[in-house]
Amino acid sequence: MKFARVRGTVVATRKYEGLEGVKFLVVQPLDEELRPEGRPQIAADATAQAGPGELVFVVGSREAAQAMPVVFVPVDLAVTGIVDQVEVERGVRRSQATAVWLVSSAEED
């Protein structure tokens, strides 16, 4: 899942079966620092509660359709949650050791 900012809504009256009642949002994908990344996309709102201006996370590919009430629908991006808080603890190390990286060259053997 990635972060995205909701920019607006899309209304379509005639839709493929299974998409009745599904709300579509214009979302701008974001990078880790919440800066825009790539082009805006259209996502189905699986939370049914997201609105313009909100920071959300989205899931893509086949998993997007799995978030919807009717699973076999033509949806490739879905809003799966509204972000309350992001706690970044970069540089913080826990008491236990993190992974050790052992790099050697093949010629050494």
Place this chain on the structure above:
Amino acid sequence: MYIGKVVGTVVSTIKISHLEGRKLLLIDQLDLGGGETGAYDIAVDVVQAGPGDTVLVIDEGNGARQILGLDPGAIRAVVVGIVDQVALKL
């Protein structure tokens, strides 16, 4: 699967039912030397990983659904291991 580093947590109250009660971690994807690639992901945690941990992440829907016991399940990325050591011969 890829190796990543946990850099934080994501808190969300309004979310789909598949995510209820699950911890979401912010993951930096790492390169071969253990450095950041610039790519990130938000993943579900099943191994009690925390910030600073180097982790193994699966990014595939069917595996994720199997681990979490969901069908359907709209989750792709799951933290499935905490990495102790990576040994490379380059």
